[in-house]
Each structure stands twice: as C-alpha cells, then as structure tokens.
Amino acid sequence: MSIDNTVATDREHAVTAEVLASFDKTPDPRLRDVMGSLVRHLHAFARDIRLTPPEWEAAIEFLTRAGHITDDRRQEFILLSDVLGLSMLTVAINEAAAPGATESTVFGPFFVDDAPEIPLGGDIARGAPGCACYVSGRVRSVGGEPIVGARIEVWEADADGFYDVQYADGRSAGRGWLRSGADGGYRFWSVLPAPYPIPHDGPVGDLLTATARGPMRPAHLHFMVTAPDFRPLITHIFLADDPYLDCDAVFGVKENLVVEAVHHTDTPAPDGSHPQGGWTSITFDLVLAQADGH
Incomplete structure (x- = not known):
C-alpha cells in the first residue's frame, strides 16, 4: 500500500512539475513568477482537499455562472473576490505605510466611469430616496x-x-x-447611507447560503480621490452604530473609517436651505499620502 501511495504521489507531483516547466520560457518575468506561484498553490490545494471530479465540475459550473451573470452593470467576479476576502487582502498588501493618511478599503462592483460632474455643494442624490445628507470635509496631505x-x-x-x-x-x-476647492474643501448633498445586501441572487449568493453567511454590508459611502503627486485613495466612510459593522460580507470595515452622522431638525443647512423632514450631516477629511518620489 505504501508503494502504491508513493507512486500516486510521484505521479501527482510530476503533473505539477510538467505544468510549471511549460511556463519556463515566458518572456515577462513577473508573469512567469505569477503563473508559477498560481500553479504551485492551485495544485497544492487540489492535493490537500483531494479534489474529486464532481467537485471540479461544480467549480467550473460556478465560474461559468459567474461569467454569464456578469455584464457592464454587474461584476460577479469582483463580488466573489470581495466575499472571499481577496479584495481586502490585495488592499492590505498594496496599501503603503503612510501614518496619518486615510485608510483604503475595497473598490466594490458598482463604480461606473461616466458619473456626472457636480459643483461644490451640488447634489449627487438626484432623486434617490433617503434622508438628505450634507457631506463635507477637506482633502489634504498628511x-x-x-x-x-x-x-x-x-x-x-x-x-x-x-x-x-x-x-x-x-x-x-x-x-x-x-x-x-481653493482651501481643499469639498461638500455635496447626498442621502444618508443605509445598510444593504450585496447581490445574492447569483452564484456568489448561493455560496453565502451554502456556508451560512449573510450578505449584508453596513451603511457606507464610497470615495475615490485622485490628485497629481499623491497616491490614489479608494475608501468608504461607514456610519457608527450600524448593526453590520462587525459582520461586513466583504470585510471592508476599518475603525478609522467609521463616522457619526448628526441629525438636524430645525436648524438650516450650511447652504441656507431647509430640507423637508430634516437633514443629516457627515464631516470627514480625506487625507492623501504623497506618491513615491514626491
């Protein structure tokens, strides 16, 4: 029996060695390293769990379904990366140490390139339902x-x-x-963020159900900030006291990104308006780290 096991193990490792050798002539050294590491870890995973043909077929079907449901308005593969923690791990690996800078978090699957420009103090909500929320702060260096x-x-x-x-x-x-603006300030109207479930009507949702995990994300607002000579910042701000802060489906919460929303009833807003039903305000500075070489 031990001989048979040894032969089987040798056969398995021979497959891995043959695949690794096929990438030896890859011209791009980074691609060669990436593919080699991917093959070694993927094959080790299959050996570790003793992957069966039905399980392999189920994985292929899962990825195929993820591809079919993905379009220009929904990115199921980003969603999968998020719920597996790969997105946040990538952020952690690549977020250079910059004490005092706003921390980064996941990008998420809902960004679009053609969002409209608004003036300082403008309204991004444009009819979206929710309590009016005035968001302001400064963009500044460390x-x-x-x-x-x-x-x-x-x-x-x-x-x-x-x-x-x-x-x-x-x-x-x-x-x-x-x-x-000229003082680094920013301000805009929006609606108060609310907690919500990530899309769970597809294969990623099925994975969450099968593993007894919930799909909820705590209330948050996304920011992506870019400026010459500074590192791009992709982050959220989260509302304090949200019930899902400790169980974010995509592991994106960081303590320094949690903010208080102040509720106002009779006081006028900073622009002099009186939103019907009251309004809320959030203040948060966006602090950028200098780019390498600056």
Missing part, C-alpha cells in the same frame, strides 16, 4: 496642507439599499464627481 483641485468620485446605495445600476431604467443617481 502634513495638513490643502490639496486643491483633487478629483473626488462619490457613489452610494439609496435608502432602499440599491445602487442606480441595479435598476433597469438606466437612471443615474447616488453618484457623481467634484473637485476640491
């Missing part, structure tokens, strides 16, 4: 200097827990971009 003209992309789900791209009518709501 040293405190204002960053003028930074591009700030913002997107969020509405009070019903849906992003605009999840509706079938082609609406654009709850997203936009603006530039920081």
Whole structure:
C-alpha cells in the first residue's frame, strides 16, 4: 500500500512539475513568477482537499455562472473576490505605510466611469430616496496642507439599499464627481447611507447560503480621490452604530473609517436651505499620502 501511495504521489507531483516547466520560457518575468506561484498553490490545494471530479465540475459550473451573470452593470467576479476576502487582502498588501493618511478599503462592483460632474455643494442624490445628507470635509496631505483641485468620485446605495445600476431604467443617481476647492474643501448633498445586501441572487449568493453567511454590508459611502503627486485613495466612510459593522460580507470595515452622522431638525443647512423632514450631516477629511518620489 505504501508503494502504491508513493507512486500516486510521484505521479501527482510530476503533473505539477510538467505544468510549471511549460511556463519556463515566458518572456515577462513577473508573469512567469505569477503563473508559477498560481500553479504551485492551485495544485497544492487540489492535493490537500483531494479534489474529486464532481467537485471540479461544480467549480467550473460556478465560474461559468459567474461569467454569464456578469455584464457592464454587474461584476460577479469582483463580488466573489470581495466575499472571499481577496479584495481586502490585495488592499492590505498594496496599501503603503503612510501614518496619518486615510485608510483604503475595497473598490466594490458598482463604480461606473461616466458619473456626472457636480459643483461644490451640488447634489449627487438626484432623486434617490433617503434622508438628505450634507457631506463635507477637506482633502489634504498628511502634513495638513490643502490639496486643491483633487478629483473626488462619490457613489452610494439609496435608502432602499440599491445602487442606480441595479435598476433597469438606466437612471443615474447616488453618484457623481467634484473637485476640491481653493482651501481643499469639498461638500455635496447626498442621502444618508443605509445598510444593504450585496447581490445574492447569483452564484456568489448561493455560496453565502451554502456556508451560512449573510450578505449584508453596513451603511457606507464610497470615495475615490485622485490628485497629481499623491497616491490614489479608494475608501468608504461607514456610519457608527450600524448593526453590520462587525459582520461586513466583504470585510471592508476599518475603525478609522467609521463616522457619526448628526441629525438636524430645525436648524438650516450650511447652504441656507431647509430640507423637508430634516437633514443629516457627515464631516470627514480625506487625507492623501504623497506618491513615491514626491
């Protein structure tokens, strides 16, 4: 029996060695390293769990379904990366140490390239349901200097827990971009973020159900900030006291990104308006780290 086991093990490792050798002439050294590591780890995984043909077929079917459900408005593979923690691990690996800078978190599957531009103090909600929310702060360097003209992309789900791209009518709501002012300040109207489930009507949802995991994300607002000579920042701000802060389906919560939303009833908003039903405000500075070489 031990001889048979040894022969079987040798056969398994011979397959891995043959596949690794097939990448030896890859011209790009980084691609060669990536493919070699991928093959070694993937084959080790299969040996470790003793992968069966039905399990292999189920995995292929799962990935095929993920491909079929993905389109220009839904990215199931990003969703899969998120729920497996790969997205946050990639952030952790690549987030260079910059004490004082705003921390990064997951990008998520709902960003779009053609969001409308809004002026300082403008409205990204544009009809999205929810309590009016005034978001403001400064874009600044770690040293405190204002960053003028930074591009700030913002997107969020509405009070019903849906992003605009999840509706079938082609609406654009709850997203936009603006530039920081002469003092680095930014401000805009939105709606108060609400917790919501990630899309769980596809293969990723089936995976969550099979593993007794929930699909909920705590209430948050997405930011992507870019400025010359600074590292791009992709982050969220999360609402304090949200019941899902400790069980985010995509592991994106960081303590320094949790903020308080202040509720206002009788006081006018900073722009002098009086939103019907009251309003909320969030203040958060976006602090960028300098790019390498600057």
